[in-house]
Amino acid sequence: SQQGEEDPQALSIQEGENATMNCSYKTSINNLQWYRQNSGRGLVHLILIRSNEREKHSGRLRVTLDTSKKSSSLLITASRAADTASYFCAPAAGNNNDMRFGAGTRLTVKP
């Protein structure tokens, strides 16, 4: 199965700064999704990027995908304290579209 690996494991920034999180994977994928999980809550879908796409935007979020390097990045611009959460990437691969989560990046945004 295909599993994403997020980097860094933890990130602490000041409100207003940008946050960049990276995800690497090992084999060809169909698509890659990013999710956010606040403390004690379920996961919330952020962005899905298909394997033939290179960049996607949603509000303050920007996701890039480089299939040649088997990596993706999530950029949060002008961060807010409410962005404090764990962020997971989930690459999906194969005919079964197996989607596996990594261990996540724990982002802390200080007010």
Added chain:
Amino acid sequence: GAGVSQSPRYKVAKRGQDVALRCDPISGHVSLFWYQQALGQGPEFLTYFQNEAQLDKSGLPSDRFFAERPEGSVSTLKIQRTQQEDSAVYLCASSPAPWLGRATYEQYFGPGTRLTVT
């Protein structure tokens, strides 16, 4: 509209007890997933249903774990003879379309059931 709901939200079981965790997916969603999330880790896939058919159960860690979705809506994850290593948050997710065949849809997650085995 209503999202995915799970019950109970918290469950404490003594080692050796059987537990049943319930998931109510979003109405009409074809696909349903169960995940296990240990503290500080990402969700680990357990099993997948398309309607009432369990098409993938490769992630179930042992034969003590059993899941069903008899009418293609509500699902139950049952753990028999619970062990301490079963302590985790169990997440349920649903998706509107079949997951197989390179589908590209997001999953909608419930709040999870936190299981503690003492």
